[in-house]
Structure formats: structure tokens, C-alpha cells
Amino acid sequence: MDFYNLKHPEEKVSFGQAVRQGLGRDQGLFFPERLPHLDARMLSVLPRHQRYQAILKPFVEGTFSDGTLAQMVAEAFPFEAPLVPVGPHFALELFHGPTLAFKDFGARFMAQCLKRLGSGQPITILTATSGDTGAAVAHAFHNQPGVRVLVLYPKGKISRPQEQLFCTLGGNIETLAVEGDFDQCQALVKTAFDDEEVKGRCGLNSANSINISRLLAQILYFWDLALSQPDLVVSVPCGNFGDLTAGLMAKAMGAPIKRFVAATNSNDTVPRFLAGGQWQPRDTVATLSNAMDVSRPNNWPRVAKLLDSQGWTLAAGAVSEADTRAAVQALQLQGYLGEPHCAVAFKALLDQLESGERGAFLCTAHPAKFAEAVGAILGMELALPGPLARAMEKPNLSRTIAADWQALRAQLLS
Numbered sequence: 304m305d306f307y308n309l310k311h312p313e314e315k316v317s318f319g320q321a322v323r324q325g326l327g328r329d330q331g332l333f334f335p336e337r338l339p340h341l342d343a344r345m346l347s348v349l350p351r352h353q354r355y356q357a358i359l360k361p362f363v364e365g366t367f368s369d370g371t372l373a374q375m376v377a378e379a380f381p382f383e384a385p386l387v388p389v390g391p392h393f394a395l396e397l398f399h400g401p402t403l404a405f406k407d408f409g410a411r412f413m414a415q416c417l418k419r420l421g422s423g424q425p426i427t428i429l430t431a432t433s434g435d436t437g438a439a440v441a442h443a444f445h446n447q448p449g450v451r452v453l454v455l456y457p458k459g460k461i462s463r464p465q466e467q468l469f470c471t472l473g474g475n476i477e478t479l480a481v482e483g484d485f486d487q488c489q490a491l492v493k494t495a496f497d498d499e500e501v502k503g504r505c506g507l508n509s510a511n512s513i514n515i516s517r518l519l520a521q522i523l524y525f526w527d528l529a530l531s532q533p534d535l536v537v538s539v540p541c542g543n544f545g546d547l548t549a550g551l552m553a554k555a556m557g558a559p560i561k562r563f564v565a566a567t568n569s570n571d572t573v574p575r576f577l578a579g580g581q582w583q584p585r586d587t588v589a590t591l592s593n594a595m596d597v598s599r600p601n602n603w604p605r606v607a608k609l610l611d612s613q614g615w616t617l618a619a620g621a622v623s624e625a626d627t628r629a630a631v632q633a634l635q636l637q638g639y640l641g642e643p644h645c646a647v648a649f650k651a652l653l654d655q656l657e658s659g660e661r662g663a664f665l666c667t668a669h670p671a672k673f674a675e676a677v678g679a680i681l682g683m684e685l686a687l688p689g690p691l692a693r694a695m696e697k698p699n700l701s702r703t704i705a706a707d708w709q710a711l712r713a714q715l716l717s
């Protein structure tokens with residue numbers, strides 16, 4: 304299938320090109336030329352990996368053969384996304400991958416794509432992270448021949464378990480602790496992509512959440528959810544709105560999902576926009592659900608396109624810090640240990656449900672990744688799961704650099 308640039312619809316590229324390029328002209332996002340309608344009953348009788356192949360096939364056709372796609376699916380998704388009852392509702396647990404966050408789905412599928420699209424030229428994945436993305440990307444590309452990964456993160460501003468998870472890998476993974484904040488890390492990445500010499504010599508790719516391969520991987524678990532419990536209201540904890548985009552795409556393809564709730568923390572650009580019609584991002588504020596601290600969500604043009612073409616409206620809710628804490632406690636009273644991101648989705652779901660409706664909320668990270676916050680809210684200590692406990696004991700291999708383009712440039716060209 305071809306993908307077109309939402310800003311310049313005449314720019315059309317194959318799936319392979321869209322993955323390699325990331326963005327189209329004028330920073331336009333790629334979008335599938337059509338959304339294939341799939342038969343839910345047919346999909347529901349297939350084993351999990353075959354179902355995933357059937358869902359992805361129309362999108363990757365022309366780039367990957369059926370046999371290659373089968374291998375990619377098997378290698379990218381060895382773990383599942385269990386649906387756990389919480390009172391009358393359901394938690395969709397997306398944190399059973401190697402870095403205990405839902406970003407494993409997208410990063411691992413993207414790694415499979417780039418590995419097989421290799422043109423023989425070296426690839427450098429350069430990405431800035433405030434936590435989960437860096438870990439998922441580093442693990443997904445670890446030991447992949449021909450790929451070098453550089454992850455920038457703000458020194459001292461991410462939790463130690465998060466840092467240990469990706470700064471202890473070594474090999475083709477280089478981690479740089481930047482003396483600055485996350486915005487400075489992102490600015491450095493942006494500068495690198497504007498430097499034609501560096502871009503060409505390194506074969507730069509950002510692996511960020513606007514890459515279409517990451518979104519396609521996320522469609523899969525919305526189908527799993529819908530086939531196992533049809534007709535639910537699904538609440539998605541949103542930052543850059545990639546996850547919600549994938550959910551809307553699954554529904555447009557025929558997945559039996561009743562409707563969606565877009566849940567945000569105090570960074571509420573979208574809920575304010577949907578309530579009043581004005582798009583007015585404010586300064587980003589730090590919250591307990593820090594992976595959602597985004598005030599200019601970069602996937603919004605895709606969401607807008609889907610709502611417009613399907614004629615759907617979207618429910619949305621912004622959840623305060625006090626309500627996030629209360630929701631972590633309410634979940635515990637129902638016997639479920641949740642962290643701040645899923646708590647935001649849970650609270651927004653309860654606020655939006657109408658009588659007779661049942662819902663699901665997405666759990667995007669393992670509670671132990673936010674052990675400090677969760678422990679403080681619940682007055683208890685959380686045990687670290689195996690992969691995290693093992694990473695805590697390894698040496699941190701990061702190098703510290705100044706928030707300075709020349710320092711990073713030297714590192715890139717070394």
C-alpha cells in the first residue's frame with residue numbers, strides 16, 4: 304500500500320520508504336492511502352500471530368512478502384497483552400515486553416522493518432528520551448548489525464530504574480547523559496537532522512513516535528482487546544497521541560470498539576480544544592504521569608484526519624494530579640496495582656462512561672517503573688520485577704556531555 308503526506312497529499316511513498324524517511328515534505332506525517340476493512344469473525348478464530356499478520360498484510364504489501372512478515376511478527380511480538388478484569392471494567396496490560404512499557408510494541412516492529420529494509424548503508428538511530436522511548440528503542444535495536452544507536456537523556460532527570468534499563472546494554476548502544484533538560488536534548492536531535500553532512504554520513508533516523516511502523520504495531524492490541532471483549536468504551540492515556548491514533552485506525556478497520564476517551568494529565572491542549580474549539584498549547588508542566596507531559600502532540604493531524612473522515616466525535620478528559628493519586632488508590636481498593644499513566648486513563652473513563660456502558664483502560668507501563676511515585680501514594684514499597692532488578696546491578700555505561708551541538712557532532716562523527 305502507498306502512504307501519503309497529510310500536508311502534501313500528492314507526495315506518495317511505499318511502506319518501506321515511509322518507514323525509512325519518517326516524515327514527508329514540510330514535516331508532514333504519512334498516512335495510509337486507505338484503511339482496509341477486516342472481518343472480525345474471521346480474525347477472531349486465528350491464532351495470535353496469524354491474526355497479526357492478517358491485520359498488517361494490507362499495509363506492508365509491496366514491501367514485505369507474507370513469509371517475511373510472518374518472521375517479523377514472530378520476532379517482534381513474543382509477549383502478549385493480557386486483559387485483566389477490574390470491577391466491571393478491564394485493564395489492558397501493555398507492559399509485558401522487555402522494557403516493561405507499551406513502547407516495546409512499536410519499537411520492536413520498527414526494528415524488524417529497518418533491519419529488513421537495509422540498503423547496505425549504515426544507520427544511526429538518534430533519539431532523545433525522557434524515559435520509556437529510549438529504553439524501548441535501545442532494546443529493540445541492541446546487537447542489530449549495521450545499526451548504531453545514540454540515546455540522549457537529561458542527566459539526573461529520569462528515574463534510576465529507567466536509566467539502568469537502557470544505559471547498561473553496551474555494544475551498539477551509546478547513551479549520553481546531557482547536562483540540560485529534555486527540551487535541550489530534543490533540540491540537539493533536531494539540530495543533527497538539520498546538518499546535511501552528519502545526516503548523510505551517519506544515515507540518521509529518529510525512531511520517534513511519528514514513524515508509521517510504530518503505529519501499525521499498536522493497531523494489533525486494539526484488535527485483540529475488541530475481539531476478546533467487544534463493544535467497550537476504551538480510554539487511552541495520551542501524550543503524543545500515537546496510541547490513540549492506532550486505536551482509531553483499528554476501529555475504522557472494523558474492530559468492534561464502541562468509542563474512545565482521550566485521557567490527558569494537566570497538559571490538556573486536546574481536551575480544551577475539543578471543548579472550546581481553540582488550539583492553544585500552553586507551557587508543558589511536569590506531572591506524575593511524565594511520559595504524557597506533552598503540550599503539542601505530534602500525532603494530532605492523524606487523529607484529526609481520522610475523526611473527520613469517519614465523522615466521529617471524541618470524548619476527552621484532563622485529570623489533575625490530586626485525581627491521579629486518588630485513582631491509584633481507587634484501583635488498589637479494587638485489587639489492582641496501577642501507576643499514574645493508567646490511573647489517568649481509569650479516572651477519565653469513569654468520568655465519561657454513560658449508564659449501561661462498560662470500559663477498558665490502557666496500562667502503558669509496569670507499576671515498578673514508577674515505584675517511587677506509586678510507593679509514596681500507597682504507602683508501601685514495590686518489588687522490582689526480574690529485568691529491572693537485574694539491570695539495577697549492572698554498571699551504567701553512559702557518557703556525560705554538555706548540551707552543546709559541537710560536542711554531540713563530534714560524538715556522532717567519531
Ligand SMILES: *Cc1c(COP(=O)(O)O)cnc(C)c1O
Nearest residue numbers: 435541542543544545546594667
Ligand atoms: C509514551 C507513553 C504514553 C503516551 O503515548 P502516546 O502514544 O505518546 O500518546 C503513555 N504512557 C506511557 C507510560 C508512555 O511511555
